[in-house]
Amino acid sequence: MVRKNHLMMLNCKETAEMLSQGQDRPLTTVESLRVRLHLLLCRGCRGFSRQLDFMRAALRRYRDSD
Amino acid sequence: MLAEDAVQETLLAAVESAARFSGKSSLRTWLTGILKHKIIDQLRRTSREQPLATAGDERTEAEIIDGLFARDGHWHNFPGDWGNPDTAFENSRFWTALELCTQRLPPRTARVFMMREIMEMPNEEICQELNITATNCWVMLHRARLTLRECLDQQWFGKTT
Numbered sequence: 001m002v003r004k005n006h007l008m009m010l011n012c013k014e015t016a017e018m019l020s021q022g023q024d025r026p027l028t029t030v031e032s033l034r035v036r037l038h039l040l041l042c043r044g045c046r047g048f049s050r051q052l053d054f055m056r057a058a059l060r061r062y063r064d065s066d
Numbered sequence: 067m068l069a070e071d072a073v074q075e076t077l078l079a080a081v082e083s084a085a086r087f088s089g090k091s092s093l094r095t096w097l098t099g100i101l102k103h104k105i106i107d108q109l110r111r112t113s114r115e116q117p118l119a120t121a122g123d124e125r126t127e128a129e130i131i132d133g134l135f136a137r138d139g140h141w142h143n144f145p146g147d148w149g150n151p152d153t154a155f156e157n158s159r160f161w162t163a164l165e166l167c168t169q170r171l172p173p174r175t176a177r178v179f180m181m182r183e184i185m186e187m188p189n190e191e192i193c194q195e196l197n198i199t200a201t202n203c204w205v206m207l208h209r210a211r212l213t214l215r216e217c218l219d220q221q222w223f224g225k226t227t
Contacts, residue, residue, distance in 0.1 A: 011139025020208040024182065024189050044144030051215055054151050058164055059183045061155055 010038045015045045131212050160222055167217035179210035
């Protein structure tokens, strides 16, 4: 679980969770800031973020192509 | 299986209601609309029939996710670059991999994921429909994405690098 009132950096596991939730609800300003700060410094999570968009695009394309 | 049944029911429903088709929307939009309702009907039915069948599935999924991160929360393996989506989308082998990977999701997770990504239902609706909390829903969706990501990485992207 993501610790909401924690001032330290999010780690990758927490960032991944936030990125995923970002696909299902608007993140709060603070959440979004913390995620962006982490992404700035982390190539792995930037990759994961792009993969989330990739999967969503693929599933929509799959659905609409049948 | 689920999709095939839904398509069959859609065709039946389409024939039955052909008389009511006003021609205002395109045939495709009209059929898609019916199909979506059929799939939702089926999801409802399935969720009633096997509501608690998945403790084992969930344990496996939790293990998969724990396996992805070190104890300090760092990725064991950084998610790599999947390249341009359009390149993958042009290759039929990609779609085979996607199909295989979605079918491998545990049934309960697959249902929530499908409602969200295929039906584009808002979280609140999914929670209401399946009688689960918002947090539970987010956790399941997150697990589904991580699991699907792992599978695609192996089934498709692993082979291309």
